[in-house]
Amino acid sequence: MTGAQMVVEALKREGVEVIFGYPGGAIIDIYDALYKSPEVHHVLVRHEQGAAHAADGFARSTGRVGVALATSGPGATNTVTGIATAYMDSIPIVVLTGQVPTKLIGNDAFQEVDITGITRPITKHNFLVKRVEDLPRIIKEAFYIARTGRPGPVLVDIPKDIQQAKGDFNYPDEIHLRSYNPTYEPHFKQIEKAYQLLEKAERPVFLIGGGVISSGASEEVRAIAERLNLPVTMTLMGLGGFPGEHDQSLGMLGMHGTYFANMAVANCDVLLAVGARFDDRVTGKVDAFAPNAKIIHIDIDPTSIQKNVKVDVPIVGDCKRSLERLLEVIKEVGKPKKYWKERYKEWWEQIDIWRKRYPLTYKEDPNYIKPQFVLEKLYELTKGEAIICTEVGQNQMWTAQYYKFKYPRTLISSGGLGTMGFGFPASIGAQMGNPGKLVIDIAGDGSIQMNIQELATAMDQRLPIKIIILNNGFLGMVRQWQELFYERRYSAVKFATIPDFVKIAEAYGAVGLRITKPQEVEPTLKKIISMDKLVILDVIISPEEGVFPMVPAGKATTEMILV
Amino acid sequence: MAERKCTLSVLVENTPGALARIAGLFSGRGFNIDSLCVAETLDPTLSHLTLVTHGDDFIIEQIIKQLRRLIDVYKVVDVTEEGDFVEREMALIKVRAEKEYRDEIYRICEIFRLKIVDVSPRTYVIEVTGDKNKLNAVIDLLRPIGIKEIVRTGLIAMKREKKTP
Numbered sequence: 001m002t003g004a005q006m007v008v009e010a011l012k013r014e015g016v017e018v019i020f021g022y023p024g025g026a027i028i029d030i031y032d033a034l035y036k037s038p039e040v041h042h043v044l045v046r047h048e049q050g051a052a053h054a055a056d057g058f059a060r061s062t063g064r065v066g067v068a069l070a071t072s073g074p075g076a077t078n079t080v081t082g083i084a085t086a087y088m089d090s091i092p093i094v095v096l097t098g099q100v101p102t103k104l105i106g107n108d109a110f111q112e113v114d115i116t117g118i119t120r121p122i123t124k125h126n127f128l129v130k131r132v133e134d135l136p137r138i139i140k141e142a143f144y145i146a147r148t149g150r151p152g153p154v155l156v157d158i159p160k161d162i163q164q165a166k167g168d169f170n171y172p173d174e175i176h177l178r179s180y181n182p183t184y185e186p187h188f189k190q191i192e193k194a195y196q197l198l199e200k201a202e203r204p205v206f207l208i209g210g211g212v213i214s215s216g217a218s219e220e221v222r223a224i225a226e227r228l229n230l231p232v233t234m235t236l237m238g239l240g241g242f243p244g245e246h247d248q249s250l251g252m253l254g255m256h257g258t259y260f261a262n263m264a265v266a267n268c269d270v271l272l273a274v275g276a277r278f279d280d281r282v283t284g285k286v287d288a289f290a291p292n293a294k295i296i297h298i299d300i301d302p303t304s305i306q307k308n309v310k311v312d313v314p315i316v317g318d319c320k321r322s323l324e325r326l327l328e329v330i331k332e333v334g335k336p337k338k339y340w341k342e343r344y345k346e347w348w349e350q351i352d353i354w355r356k357r358y359p360l361t362y363k364e365d366p367n368y369i370k371p372q373f374v375l376e377k378l379y380e381l382t383k384g385e386a387i388i389c390t391e392v393g394q395n396q397m398w399t400a401q402y403y404k405f406k407y408p409r410t411l412i413s414s415g416g417l418g419t420m421g422f423g424f425p426a427s428i429g430a431q432m433g434n435p436g437k438l439v440i441d442i443a444g445d446g447s448i449q450m451n452i453q454e455l456a457t458a459m460d461q462r463l464p465i466k467i468i469i470l471n472n473g474f475l476g477m478v479r480q481w482q483e484l485f486y487e488r489r490y491s492a493v494k495f496a497t498i499p500d501f502v503k504i505a506e507a508y509g510a511v512g513l514r515i516t517k518p519q520e521v522e523p524t525l526k527k528i529i530s531m532d533k534l535v536i537l538d539v540i541i542s543p544e545e546g547v548f549p550m551v552p553a554g555k556a557t558t559e560m561i562l563v
Numbered sequence: 564m565a566e567r568k569c570t571l572s573v574l575v576e577n578t579p580g581a582l583a584r585i586a587g588l589f590s591g592r593g594f595n596i597d598s599l600c601v602a603e604t605l606d607p608t609l610s611h612l613t614l615v616t617h618g619d620d621f622i623i624e625q626i627i628k629q630l631r632r633l634i635d636v637y638k639v640v641d642v643t644e645e646g647d648f649v650e651r652e653m654a655l656i657k658v659r660a661e662k663e664y665r666d667e668i669y670r671i672c673e674i675f676r677l678k679i680v681d682v683s684p685r686t687y688v689i690e691v692t693g694d695k696n697k698l699n700a701v702i703d704l705l706r707p708i709g710i711k712e713i714v715r716t717g718l719i720a721m722k723r724e725k726k727t728p
Contacts, residue, residue, distance in 0.1 A: 120584055121591045125634040128579070145634060179576055179637040303628040306621075 003132045004029035004163040007096065008037045010139040013171050016067050017041055018058065018432050020051040024071020026098030026111060029163035043432060043461060046453040048075050050425040052082020053451070055093045057426025059086070060412045061387055062433040063216070065146050066093040072100055073111030076157070077118065081419060083153045084122040088416025089237060090214060092151035094142050095119075101161040102130065116157050124152030132165040137172055144175045149182030150301040151214055182300060186317030186325055193313045194272070194296040195329045198228065201270035203347045205290075206230040207253070210237030210415065211275015211299060211319045213408045218242060220323035221274070227330060229340040231351055233261040235276050236400055237415040244404030245384070250351070251360065251404075254282040255551045256397040259358035262549075262557040264351055265290050274298045275319040278308035279416065280553075288556030298322045358549070358562055360401055368542035369518050371395070371470045374525070375402035378440070378468070381525050386438040387412060387430050391423040391447030394476035397547040399442045421450025424467060428454060431463040438466070438529060445471040445498055455508040458534050466528050467536045469501055472543045480546045484561065505536035514538040564619030567643070568597070570650065570720045573612040573630060574638040577603060581610065581635040588633065594618065594626055598717035609637060613719045642720045650720040653692045655680070656702065659709035660687040671704050686711060 001009070007030050011019065018041045023031045034042050045051040048070040055066030070079050076097040086093045100109040116126045125145050127138045135158070142154040198204055206225055212218055218241045225232045225248055232242045233250040242249055250261035265271065271293040276282065283289040289309060296313040297305050305314045315322055362372040375398055378386075384406035390396040390413040405411050412430050414422040427441040441448075448469055458465055479493040505512030511533050515524050521539075528535045549560040575581045582601060589596050598615040616626060623641070630639045642648040660668055660682070668687060672679060675697065681688035691701050695718070702713065 116580060117583070120580070120587050126580075177634065180634045301632065303625070303632050306624065 001166065001169045002029065002033070002163065003135050003158065003165050003167070004033040006132070006135045006167070006169050007139065007158065007163070008033040008040060009169055010136050010171060011040050011067065012037070014065070014139075014143045016065070018043060019067040019069055020045055020054040020058075020429065021069030022048050022051060022071070022075060024075045024098060024111070026072035026100055026160050027069060027075070028098075029160065030069065030096070030098070030158070042069075043428070043457060045425070045457045047451065048078035049082050049421070050428070050451050050454045050457060052079040052093065052095060053085065053419075053422050053425035054429035054432070054457075055095070056082060056086045056091050057389060057412050057429030058433040059091050059093055059429070060426070061409050061430035063409060064433070065143055066091075066429060068093060068095045070095065071098045071111065072115070073113045075111075076113055076115040080118060080122070083119055083155065085414050085417045085419045085422055086153040087122045087124070089210060089414065090151050091153065092146040093153045094146050095153060095155045097155060097157050098163070099128070099157045099159040102159045103161070105159065115155065119155050122153070123155050124150075126155040126157070128157045129159065129162050132162050132167040133170075135162065135167075136169055140172055141175055141177065145177075145180065149180070183302075183316045184300070184318040184321050186298070186315045186322040188325065190313055190315045191322065191325045191329060194315060194326060195333070197270050197294050197296060197313060198272065199333075203268045204228075204230055204270040204272065204344070205264050205268040206232045207235070207265070207271055207273040207276055208232060208238040208241045209235040209274065209276025212238055212241035213275075215275065215300070215319040216408070217274070217320035217323050218408045220320060220327060224323060224327055224330065227337055227340065229337070229344050229348070230272070231264055231348070233257070233265065235279070235282050235415070236413060238276060239400060239411045240405035240408045243406050245406065252400050254557065255284065255553070256401065256547050256549065257557070258360050258401075259549055259560060259562065260351055260354040262551070262560060263354045266556070266558045267350075268293045270294050270296065272296045274323065277304040280308070283308060284551050284555055284557040288558065361563070363563070364518075365542060366518065369515065369521060369539055371398045371539070371541045371545060372402045373518065374468065374470065374521055374539055374541075375399055375442070377522050377525055379403045381522070381529060382438060382440075384410070386410065386440050387434060389413065389423040389427040389430060389439065389441045391441070391443045392418045392420045393444050393447060394472075394480065394545075394547050395442050395444040395447065395470045397477075398470070401547075420447040424448060425451050425454045425457075427465045427467075428458050428461070428463060431458075431465050432461065439463075440466045440468060443467055443469045444476060445469055445473065445501075446475045446495070448501070449499070452504065455504070455510060455534070459508050459510060463534060464532050465534050467534075469536065469538050470541050471498075471501070471538050472541050472545065473498060474543060476545075477547070483544075483546070484550075485552065501536050501538040505534075510534040510536060512536045512538070514540065516540045564621060566617055566619055567623070568615065568617045569623045569626075569641060570643045570648070570718060571614045571616065571627065571630070572640045572642050572720060572722075573614055573636060574604070575610050575612055576635040576637065577608050577610045578635060582612075584633050584635060585612070585614075585630065588629055589616075592625075592629065594622065600717045600719050613717070615718050640722070642722055647723040648720050649723060650694055650718050651692055652695060652698055652716055652718050653690065654698050654702070654713055654715040656689045656691060656705060656710055657712040658687050658689060658705050659685065659711060661685060664708050667708060668705070671701065675701055677701065
């Protein structure tokens with residue numbers, strides 16, 4: 001068997017049915033092996049960044065490892081943004097790149113680049129394969145490392161001569177990496193300590209992050225929250241980990257979080273944080289973040305604990321496993337639901353006052369479509385059953401605020417890196433992984449232009465993705481910052497040329513629609529949802545709409561600009 | 564928080580790229596490496612690395628955790644925290660050795676038990692082994708005579724065993 005055939009065989013053994021890639025000279029042997037293996041469906045993208053994002057969207061929406069394939073040199077470097085995006089959000093993807101033949105490595109050969117060197121800081125781990133007999137084991141390890149512990153991207157760089165070399169295919173049944181042993185089981189003493197803190201709490205808040213989603217812990221989150229009557233707030237990555245429409249949900253916290261979530265966190269006395277890493281967009285000014293709270297922090301990655309905030313009860317372990325254990329303790333102590341209802345009654349009264357004082361809201365305007373309204377309607381019409389991908393910027397924050405995510409893995413969004421151009425290729429991956437589901441990409445007119453070439457990919461695969469462009473003719477989020485903090489010096493936030501997105505859709509053979517009036521929103525959304533085709537809906541929104549509430553960067557989360 | 568010096572003893576898989584990963588972790592996260600020594604261990608699949616760095620407790624905790632997070636890193640021990648340890652560094656010092664200085668150099672070598680490992684008509688190369696203080700003391704004494712070149716290895720360290728059974 002050749003190395004290239006080994007790669008394809010290993011993919012099959014890992015249960016990989018779809019991969020996203022773009023061929024080239026240094027990966028051509030693997031493409032040849034794929035040609036003879038129709039079981040692995042290859043999606044030809046139009047740019048390798050699209051392949052990495054699509055693999056990422058596949059992984060986020062299905063919980064399985066996404067796979068991208070690229071050639072050496074420029075092919076490999078084009079995946080870098082996608083890899084960094086997956087790294088920041090702990091998404092399991094495996095990226096396979098071709099490399100120049102072993103003998104030419106280091107000689108500045110044609111299309112050579114040191115991709116393992118380039119991606120070292122943005123991968124969980126990476127490999128350069130030097131012997132064909134190592135190839136099956138390395139691919140097995142790559143998948144294993146990507147999906148276990150704190151998940152993340154792994155890159156395998158495979159020289160052309162290794163792809164061509166022959167060897168025996170020995171696929172290991174199990175992986176033993178002596179230097180890599182993630183801690184899944186939490187320390188039980190710590191779990192008990194956590195419970196004791198909760199028992200003493202007067203004003204607790206339950207904060208959930210992306211770790212809840214990647215470990216599949218949302219059932220446990222819900223069980224604990226309902227039993228103990230805890231208010232629940234979510235990071236962007238945690239949205240969907242607890243139902244957004246639940247009456248105990250406070251929505252998202254942080255820079256564009258709700259007033260009541262930020263007030264609750266600022267005033268809580270115990271913060272139970274699970275699978276969240278206290279990003280600066282969440283904490284604002286760290287000294288003023290939950291200043292009077294004892295913090296319990298559950299995370300599988302010990303590095304996340306104590307990195308940004310001081311923690312009183314650190315718990316290293318799998319989020320699901322840790323919450324299961326906590327639930328056991330709660331049940332064992334056996335205080336009934338009624339007890340906890342009574343116990344936190346005052347706290348909830350306070351939260352309700354905050355909720356009533358500044359609910360999430362916007363001003364309606366008969367002349368303009370409000371983006372918030374579009375998302376509210378979209379939630380209503382899809383009943384929260386759709387997979388929503390977003391680009392980055394205002395479109396992303398409005399989505400996080402106004403679409404109340406019901407289920408885990410229904411929000412696909414670049415949280416940590418904030419990658420413009422992520423949403424659409426990610427929606428391709430999400431749709432490939434969820435064929436019958438409604439997949440919608442919420443975009444801005446800026447972001448969509450960053451990977452618009454992938455329209456061809458989506459058309460190739462006949463994917464009925466709905467792209468909703470919230471078009472304000474601005475790079476809206478930067479404009480908003482310039483408006484608020486740079487005395488309206490609108491530097492480089494208005495494109496002189498904005499393409500006709502309806503015509504672009506048509507040029508690719510998709511459906512293009514445009515709406516400009518509020519009364520068109522509902523009927524048009526209904527229409528596109530029912531269409532079994534790729535649709536671009538260009539929604540012309542009020543150009544100066546902002547995302548509020550907003551916490552200025554570096555300020556305390558209680559110092560919100562409200563509307 | 565007060566800064567402290569920290570000597571880490573790190574066992575790492577003897578694979579290409581492992582050292583680059585460690586060095587990259589330091590540069591990428593803005594930590595500083597004061598000294599670094601690497602060599603194979605008794606087990607040729609593992610390398611031992613002595614790394615000297617500094618920072619407050621928070622930074623050092625981060626450094627240790629981040630190191631442990633690397634897939635190739637087998638074990639990290641903060642030898643400065645774990646109590647008693649021995650540390651050694653070696654230096655080769657090329658010193659001017661014209662006739663009038665030779666006696667003086669000889670005396671210094673004898674006091675500090677140093678070895679002269681190369682002799683030329685105008686220079687000696689002296690081997691110094693010891694802790695940092697000894698090395699610095701030798702260098703200070705030889706400096707007025709005229710040091711032409713110094714190469715230092717950086718620190719290696721090992722925990723002392725408990726003296727009571």
